[in-house]
Amino acid sequence: MSRREPSRAVEWLLRRVLPNTVAEPVLGDLLEELRQSGNRARYLRQALSIAVYYTPGRLRRAPRHLPGASDGTERKPMGLESVVQDLKYAVRGLAKRPGFAVVVVLTLGLGIGASTAIFSIVDGILLQPLPFADPDRLVMANETKDGQRMTIAWPNYVDLRDRASSFESIACHQPNAFTLLGDGKPRRVNGRLVCAGFFEVLGIQPQTGRTFRAEDDRVGATPVAIVSDRFWKQDLGADPAVLGRTIRMSEKTFTIIGVLPAGFRFSRPEDFYAPVGLTITKDSGWLDRGNHFGLFAIARLKPGVELSQADAEVKRVADDLARAYPNTNAGNGGEVELLRDRFVDQVKSTLVALMGAVAFLLLLACVNVANLLVARGAARQHELAIRTALGGSRWRLVRQLLSESTLLSLAGGVLGILLAAWLVQTLVVLAPEGTPRIENVRMNWTSLTFALTAAIACGLIFGTFPALHASGIRGQHLLARASRTSAAISPRRTRRGLMIVEVALALILLAGCGLMARTMLRLSNVDTGFRADHLLTGRVMLAGDAWNNEARRLAFYDDVLARAKAVPGVRDAALTLSLPIDGSNWGSIFTVRDKPVPPRAELPSAAFIPVSPGYFSTMEMRLLKGRAFDDRDSPQGARVIIVNQKLAGQLWPGEDAIGKQLKQGWPETPEADAPWRTVVGQTPVRSIAIVARTEMEPTRAAAPLEAAVLASDKDLPLTRVLPMTQLMRDAVARQRVSTVILALFSAVAILLAAVGLYGVVSHSVTERTREIGVRMALGAERGQVLRLFVRNGLATAAAGTVIGLAGALALSRSLESLLFEVKPSDPLTFVAVAVLLLAVAMVACYLPARRAAGIDPLLALRTE
Amino acid sequence: MADMQTLGELEQLILLAILRLGPEAFGLSIARELELQAGRRLSRGALYTTLDRLELKGLVRWKLETGGPERAGLPKRLYTVSARGVSALRASQRVLDRMWRGLDDIFGERSS
Incomplete structure (x- = not known):
């Protein structure tokens, strides 16, 4: 059912609670708002508030409308009054056996509490619309390779932007990290490079200032930035004259032109946004179609355009590009997915599984309660038989038993809500870091509605069964044998x-x-193949144009390594592009010497990780064969690589891989017919990781290691300084x-x-x-x-x-x-x-x- | 009698909102106007019951209009402020004016 369709429950409720003349226009107003805003939670809340406001008057009037209420004859309890009577009776009955009531309420409370908590999480993460304007039309356009999603190359994005007609607007963005340089210690700040129009696609207006314009988003423009509300308050002291202020970020000076509204969040907490166009210079590599620099495309579908239509169009554009630029685009495809699906991609399966599990738990609790109620029904056969014999109608008895079970389940529901409130808080804290939209998870009206619905459903469904059972006993039959308990x-x-x-x-x-x-x-x-204990890791981001200078990078690597190794308690240290747990983002194509070169689209590729010479010994990584990198493998030495067992098995099955040769890059690349060198110093890598083998508890080396990096370059903070074991725990x-x-x-x-x-x-x-x-x-x-x-x-x-x-x-x-x-x-x-x-x-x-x-x-x- | 009794603040706001909206005053637009102009986020239940009360006092009238497809054909109640409503508003304003009179010295000190 669409989120924009009216709820039948609301219509039912309001048509009952409101006078007829009011109900229709009120429902119309609600529906109109729902269709405009798509905010279903608000719709339900408003409907409930209307029902609540109108109910007291209705209750007061109700008895007067009852037939026979004022004609002087003895009143038969009907409608509300008899319900109240049933409830009173039920309370009295339960008070007589508190143990029974406590067990039932506890059981139901557990079931309802657990399921409401999980439901609240599912609701916050999966069900609620994204906090952007008309979020159902927001999509991501991706490039794919062999059906796998990958980021989009800049020239491909530009072509897609210009050719696709399914989108009302389209923008690109690249999650990034910046180094805030100020008076104090440099600090890593999460942010995003975006192109002009990014915030417009989302429908977000800054609380002060403006968004990026096309003239901000090009090479050579004055660097401007938009900051988050949090950054404005915490780092800029909520300065009312913030517009026009400058901050130094990653060796550039940015002028602040806007502050985002409080609570704005795109996929992860970020503080700093700058135009991507500033970095797309001729020699930056951005203009190469083969380079996928972590750029994403986000777009808003035109009204009336279906996701499938947009998907087909993007695939068509990708095919055209693959034909036009076979060297870089052969084998690449395209796809469009809802932004919402992308955000929750990695947790959806977990949540669905948990929701399923909790449904079973709730069902189990209900069955258990039904079981208890049947037992109680059996124990009360005598009483019920007497009441039947005295002329109590079967319906009346069923209703009374039902009010008892409903009362129990409502009590269970209340307990469940309390339990759920506690559980939700606990689970939000326990949730793995980086769980998308977890900040959105809380107990709200939807969860309460869920809990109460669950409670009432439990009471009705599992109360009916034993109630019918117990009241179906034929009076006389039972009275005669009442004392013989084996009858049941x-x-x-x-x-x-x-x-x-x-x-x-x-x-x-x-x-x-x-x-x-x-x-x-x-x-x-x-078996990770390395020793994870006593291993400290940290990351350095070489952001800024100054680091384009290779000599500077090489000097920094040597210097920082020397300083890291000199930290007391550090036995060995090395640099690497990425830590084992992260895998490499650098997929590298290669050809194998003395083997046939396959067609372009089928060229083999492997994750490529440049490391410094001491890497294998620092990690205490086992080598199956051959030797580790050492000082021979300097920029001047032979270009050597180390491959893993799996790749060796694929490329040279049954042969000895040692001494075999690979060439990295496209087959046509005019380079020496020898493998590429693999020392960190030669790569255009901007983000590197440091690993240090420590003698003591690794966290105790954290502060000295940070200091060592700062001593090497005062503008480079070492970030995410964590023991390897912790990283491995986080990964699972x-x-x-x-x-x-x-x-x-x-x-x-x-x-x-x-x-x-x-x-x-x-x-x-x-x-x-x-x-x-x-x-x-x-x-x-x-x-x-x-x-x-x-x-x-x-x-x-x-x-x-x-x-x-x-x-x-x-x-x-x-x-x-x-x-x-x-x-x-x-x-x-x-x-x-x-x-x-x-x-x-x-x-x-x-x-x-x-x-x-x-x-x-x-x-x-x-x-x- | 209605002229004599002062209007509650909410009642005043709602009556003013209806006047401001002219021919397009119905539940949803009134709620939005209140939020937009007066910064009041009113629960819809409070709004409709207040409208009912204003109707009972004879301060507003409504007529039904057939609804368009945007509300699945459900009818729309278009509200107008009755002559009595207008004079009740005037009376409230006069009361306020009287109460404000002579306080200029106190408020005049402040620049805004």
Whole structure:
């Protein structure tokens, strides 16, 4: 259903609450606003406020409109009044058995709380519209290679901008980091290079000043910048005369022309925006179609243009470009995706999996409550039978039982909301760093509506079933046998059925958790090939035109390495383009000597990581064969490379890779027929990482290492100074958090299932006390009685387990994208969780069964 | 009697908003005008019940207009301020004016 369509629930509600003459125009106003703004949360909130404002008057008037209310005859409770009466009765009934009420409310509270919390997160991240004007028309246009998304090359972007007709507006942007140079220590500031029109595409106006114009966005223009509200307040002291002020950023002086509105955020928190056009000089490499410098294109679809149409057009443009520029564009395609989808791309699968898991938990809680209600219904058969016999209508009884279950579920709902509020806060803190839109997650009206809907649905659906059950008992039949408690066979079967469902649900949750736990185990035991402990890492960004000078870069590398190695406690240090955990952004095409050169589109490419000579020894990386880089491999020496096992196997299967030769770049590139050199000094790399092998706890070397870099160049801050082990932990944070959450859910699930099973067996022991007495009097051994009950309970659990295994097998595929080296049908996991569940079930059955075995036959028979 | 009683602030604002909007005053546009001009973010429930109250006092009138496709054909209530409403507003303004009179010395000191 579209977010711009009116909600049927709202129409239903308002048509009931409002006088007829008011309802229609009010609904019209609401709908008109919804269609204009697309803000569904606001629409629902407004509707609710109207309902609330009009309700009191309606309630007061209601009794007067009741037929027969004023004709002097005795009033039959109807409508609201009888509901109130039902509720009063329900409260009284529950107060008589507080234990029962507490267990039900706790169970429901857990289920509703957990599901509301996860729903709030899903709502904030996936469902709510992006905070930009008309966000459903915002898209990203990407270049692709072999179906993989990649960033767009500048000339390709320009052609796309000029040729595509699907877009109302289009702009480009490049996430970037800048170095703020001021009076104090230089500081790294996250920002973005954007082209003129970027903020217009989003529909964002600065709170002061203006956005970038075309004349700002070209080589040689006076550098101007727009800063975030946060930067303005924290770094510029909320200066009211901020426009025209200058700041030094990455060796350039920028004049501030605007401050963004508070709360503006594009995909990640950023403080600084500058025109990308300033950097696109002739010798910068930007103008080369083969260079994909991390540029993204964002566009707004023309009204009425479908995503698929835009996608087809961008693909067409990409094909045209591939034909026109085969050297650089052969094999490249294009695609268009919704901005919203892109933002949440990496977390969607996790959230969907968690939402599924929590739905199962809620269902399980409901089944458990249904189970308890059936038990209670069975215990109240006597009372209900009397009321039926005295002329209570079946409908009235059902309604009364229903109001009891609704009351319970509402109480559960309130508890759930409290629990959810706490859980949401906790989960937001626990969320892996960089989770998109996490700042958007909070309890709001939508979550409250969800919680209350869940509560009422639980009360109705799972209350109806036992209520109908209990009231269906034929009065006389029951009264006659009221004292013979063994009569309630049918509820017992119902409970057994519910129990099977419960165990099955628990098993599905457990299986999901088990698969994630196995994944975590695999991830933490991956052989990385290097020693991660006692390894400190940090990054330096060589931003600014001055660093175009190769000699300056080389000198800096040598100097900073020497200083890093001199830090006390640092045994060894090296430079690299990227750390092992990050992979390389530099995909490099190459040809292999003495092998046929494939067509352009099929040229092999590999991730390329330039490193300094000491890299392998600093990382304590094992070499399978050959030698590591050393001082021979200077700019003057032979050009050498080291390849990994996988690449060697692909290129020279069954041969010794040592001594083989590669040439980097396009086959036509006029360069010596020898491999490229691979020492950091030769590369146009602007962002480098430093690794330092320390003798002590690596974080203790952090401050001296930062100082060492600053001593080498006072304008270069060392950023993201973290131990390697921490980086590796962060890399699996998403899996870890989902595992923890799933483990919690599973623990609750097992607990609920165990309690349920215990209840069923225990209840049947109570019911069959007399039967046990007779059996024992006739010579049954205690062991036999014990086995009878354990067997019955375990049979139920086993049936649930089998069904659960089938369900888990069918559903675990949805976890696939989260798993690592574990198949969704991993047999070990499935066997393990089944055994675990059965073991818990065994305990849950054994305890009440032992009570049965301990029954004294004389006492049991005497109770008759 | 209606002329005698003073209007609440919200009532005044709503009446003024209706006057400002002219022939295009209906629930949604009134809410927007209030937000735009008076900076008041009113819950829609409060707005409609106040409009009902103003109608009951005879200060506003409305007529139904058939709605266009933008509201799925649902009718639109177009509000106008009745003569009584106008005079109630005048009366409120007069009261305020009287109360302000003679306070120029106090406020005159301030430049804005």
